[in-house]
Amino acid sequence: MVNAERLKRFFLDLVQIDSHSREEKDVADYIKARLEPLGAVVSMDDAAEKIGGNCGNLLVRVSGSLNNQVEPLLFCAHMDTVVPGKGVRPVEEDGIIRSSGDTILGSDDKSGIAAILEMLHILKENEIPHGELEILFTVAEEIGLFGARNFDTGVLKSKRGYFLDTENVSEIGMAAPAAYRMTYRVFGKEAHAGLAPEKGISAIVLASKAIVNMPLGRIDDETTANIGFIEGGQASNIITPQVTLRGEARSHSDEKLEKQVQLMREAFQDVVNSTSIEVDGKEYKARFEESSSREYKSFYVPESSPTYQLVANAGREIGLDMKKEISGGGSDANIFNERGIESVIVGTGMQDVHTVKEHIKFDDIVNCTNLIVNMIKMHH
Template sequence: MEIDRERLAKNFIELCETDSPSRHEKQVSLLLKDIFTSLQADEILEDASNAITGSDCGNLVIRFAGSLDLDPIFFSCHMDTVEPARGVEVLRTGDVFTSKGETILGSDDKSGLAACIECMRVLKENNILHRPLEFVITTCEEIGLIGAKALDPAMIRAKEGYALDSTGFAKVITHAPALNRIDITLQGVAAHAGLHPEWGVNAITVAAKAIAVCPCGRLDDETTANIGTIQGGMASNIVPETVTIQAEVRSHNQQRLDAVTREITAAFEQTVATWKDHTGQAKGTPSVQIDVREDFPIMALEKESPVIQRVAKAAESLSMHLVYEKGGGGSDANIFNGHGLATAIIATGMTNVHSTNEQVELQDMVDLTRLLLAMATEQQS
């Protein structure tokens, strides 16, 4: 199965130079539809998730029926890129791709897309028998996985798959934490800071007391917590009336996730409940409103699971050594696993992502394509 390196490189550059910042993925979606139509996809479906995400297009699910009597699998990538992402110009130095420096490159996640396309081109042009394949291509991954969250999982026929979306190479992410987001609004009482400060309730100082007793940082091998933003106050001569705080908790352990989330919310609730007006002149008391929402669920795949054994077997057939890791971030794979679709994350070779120093090497994309082909055909050589 000969991979056309230059064709892969050309396609990767075309994808990167087709702008697709989050919520503006339509042009790359149209390009993908054209490419997969030319590859005689059996079905190309676009959902109506844009009504939820605010994107200018929906998620894509592309199906190839295959001819081997093997279980279907899916490969997933996302279309969108982080900013600055407009007017991308790719600079190729040997077999290393970067942007010209004013924008990101877009290898996150177009390196995965390019490998998927080359995989199907190789299968088609050589009439190679393969299992049923689906390509699940989402919008708005970079702004909270909202494309995947809006995708109806019933659109995906395969029960197992692989998200091609991680830095490094020859790496498989088997575990990723769940994330709870915590939005806190602490209400005090405004007053003139010079004339009548005792009439006010300083929301910032109340919040500071709560934050001081909140768990923060790495709490154990499985759990982290962070107070990420704090905003409040109008001017130095006004006792601040309102403070808004954004916090998060991540954990590979659901019980710890819930416990640390409760600890943070309790810190604010107890601080407000035990507040004392030492002057006796305050024109009110503090209050707090807390909103906790699960951003994505835990992802946990054991090495003995079929989805991991398949990629391990494919890598072995290629004499490719894989490493298996626990991740600390979230991806579309968390969402798919939450729907009962066992999904591992495979690294694509991209590095320095979310920066203007982003880069990827052609050989890594070639080797990723080889791995996809091995899983598509279950080759044993």
């Protein structure tokens, strides 16, 4: 039922349209030009202004003969890619499509967009009965889920969503962690390292002690934490007055995440609270500042839920060995789950994403398309 030639055209066209985050307009125009002739109603929100991009989130409404008889469903893919993603020249060999080696391919997430475009063409030309479909193409996913964050989910009728944005077509992303990002600034006191070291407090030493005293790495089977950036200092003969650090923590448990962030904070607090010096009768105390923000909440969609079951059953019926997948990172699906639209992540076949080795087996995009078509057929 998949028109392989058409599907491949969609995919190859899409990866050759530049769409770094905040520059998705040409991809949106391409989608619009393919879907309006099918009778879809396409609209764009005002996310572009809010995030300083050239394109908003594109919402596509597709009515079917079962409108108002079956629950509407949401399908979603993001239009942006990571860098280096300009001037992609796709190369196909033995059924695998990759970039020419100097850029990413952009199958993350254009394989999802291509599968959705083909799915809508299949529904139309085969007159497959279906309920209302809401298709959302988001912007700026890769740089912090900015499109999803700025999208008004109140305009959606769907209570369930499917995000085409992971690797294996046979895996259903049903859980993802919550995450925090933190910036710490540690302040000591400047002094000449050779002439008057007793008059200084080294921010580098403070930061080092704090790091040694905090739990990092894999904390437990649900939680990870990292300090991934450290900057400070000017010269070897100066006791460094300030160091900036950036870190993150993730957990599938929101409670464990809060605790982890607190432990990291306390490690800094403890070391600065116990560090002060007296110079010429004046006391100098070490101190630190933190700015942290929760990026998104965790989600968990049980295997027993109809949202999960629809993908699992539709996949099994077309011969795929469907199983659950627990993600280590956040995606647009975190935002939608947080807002009450139960969502799972569907695989498209994309591999080695965010590297110049990114590639995809074309047959996997075909499988993904068959999977979502079958989901819509079974959703009655």
